[in-house]
Amino acid sequence: MSTVWQAFNLFPWLTVFENVAFGLDLAGVPPDERDIRTRRAISAVDLTGFETRYPRQLSGGMRQRVGLARALVMEPEVLLLDEPFGALDAQTRLVLQEQLARLVETSGTTAILVTHSIEEAILLADKILVMTARPGRIAATIAVALPRPRSVATTRDPGFAALFDQIYGLLRDEVMRAMMSGEVHSQ
Amino acid sequence: MSISPLPRNVAPSRPRTKYSPLDDPRVLGWGSIILVLIVWELAARLFGVSALYLPRPSQIVVALITLFGSGGLAVDLGATLWRIFAGFAIALVGGTLLSLWIATSFRVRAVADMFIAALYPLPKITLIPLLIIWLGTGGPFMLAISFLGAIFPIVINTVLGVSQCDPGLVLAARDLGATPQQIMRRVLLPSAIPSIFAGVRLGLGVSIILVVAAEMVVGKVGLGARLYLAGQILETEQVFAVLIVLAVLGIIVTKLQDAADAVLGNWRVD
Numbered sequence: 030m031s032t033v034w035q036a037f038n039l040f041p042w043l044t045v046f047e048n049v050a051f052g053l054d055l056a057g058v059p060p061d062e063r064d065i066r067t068r069r070a071i072s073a074v075d076l077t078g079f080e081t082r083y084p085r086q087l088s089g090g091m092r093q094r095v096g097l098a099r100a101l102v103m104e105p106e107v108l109l110l111d112e113p114f115g116a117l118d119a120q121t122r123l124v125l126q127e128q129l130a131r132l133v134e135t136s137g138t139t140a141i142l143v144t145h146s147i148e149e150a151i152l153l154a155d156k157i158l159v160m161t162a163r164p165g166r167i168a169a170t171i172a173v174a175l176p177r178p179r180s181v182a183t184t185r186d187p188g189f190a191a192l193f194d195q196i197y198g199l200l201r202d203e204v205m206r207a208m209m210s211g212e213v214h215s216q
Numbered sequence: 217m218s219i220s221p222l223p224r225n226v227a228p229s230r231p232r233t234k235y236s237p238l239d240d241p242r243v244l245g246w247g248s249i250i251l252v253l254i255v256w257e258l259a260a261r262l263f264g265v266s267a268l269y270l271p272r273p274s275q276i277v278v279a280l281i282t283l284f285g286s287g288g289l290a291v292d293l294g295a296t297l298w299r300i301f302a303g304f305a306i307a308l309v310g311g312t313l314l315s316l317w318i319a320t321s322f323r324v325r326a327v328a329d330m331f332i333a334a335l336y337p338l339p340k341i342t343l344i345p346l347l348i349i350w351l352g353t354g355g356p357f358m359l360a361i362s363f364l365g366a367i368f369p370i371v372i373n374t375v376l377g378v379s380q381c382d383p384g385l386v387l388a389a390r391d392l393g394a395t396p397q398q399i400m401r402r403v404l405l406p407s408a409i410p411s412i413f414a415g416v417r418l419g420l421g422v423s424i425i426l427v428v429a430a431e432m433v434v435g436k437v438g439l440g441a442r443l444y445l446a447g448q449i450l451e452t453e454q455v456f457a458v459l460i461v462l463a464v465l466g467i468i469v470t471k472l473q474d475a476a477d478a479v480l481g482n483w484r485v486d
Binding site: 038039042052099103 | 382384385387388389391392393394395398402403406407409
């Protein structure tokens, strides 16, 4: 399993290339193979040409693409994405969502994405698990049958609207209940 | 009439019309030193101050050239530098390893905190008599005194730097399969480098002070010994000459550290 973090968690003293190669390096992958796989992962997230930059020289969206490449290069069976686009602006978010959907499809890994955005969940997921606030339990499991590839246009699909309302209803009940019981609603 | 809340010298600077040499910090720095030397030379000549009390800069320069040419000052400088940097190097390597251990182990930290609290505020110069009893006055003594000067600032700063490492980076490294040793070497250590550098700055300064002081007490060669001897025989120009060598040494060390800092600043998080 490899993780993509909300706070990116890139090593600021390493270049883009070194960040992506980090896991392979630790695992003792031979340098030739490591470099080939690293380059492939960097090109998969469209960052070819930025290999020698440091994270602080990149925009937020680019940083998270490095985070994505760093996780995907490990060829994990499961990719855990912990609110990966939470720290990004709305436009960047849209572009990265489409890119992520493509990458997950081509890599064939299973992806688990944690998000607070209903829209993001519907656009990216095959299956959505709605969680209760606390204790964190699964309140509902919803299959998403919308055709792929999905894009911003998908949000105008009637199927999308139905799913959105269904999930929003579940979450609203949950939030109301939490507020009634006097609990502080955490993120 | 409105009253400006700011005194004149901190008010917004006037628009930059043309380059003035007085805007360049290097011109200001070196220029002020040269100015002081000129005033000193002129004042000493004008008032006829005895060279026994205050030699003129020109006399000091002559003494400096003589000492370097035939007086063996280069040997003294070499001896002092060797003592400072050998002990300092041991403190840097040993102190960094020790710090990683302290910062990552709760128990070691509890023990180390106590020893640091007891020993850090102790003026290391008070250890000179004890160290002479144990080690004599030769090389091992000088190494020990330089080591003791540098080790505390290095350890204190490095422990702080390692403890302040972003926990997210440790999580990310663990997620990518890092062993505890790999986390130490490849995450904690590099993230602490700016702090280690702060420790190096302080530690090297203390090492220089202690070695020169120890040389004044027991040395036969070295800048401190030379300084003390020159004072004993009232060779005031030589005293000043040695002081200038020490001051220049200080400038070189500081500037080298600034340069190293600039290189490291490359990846420093904003």
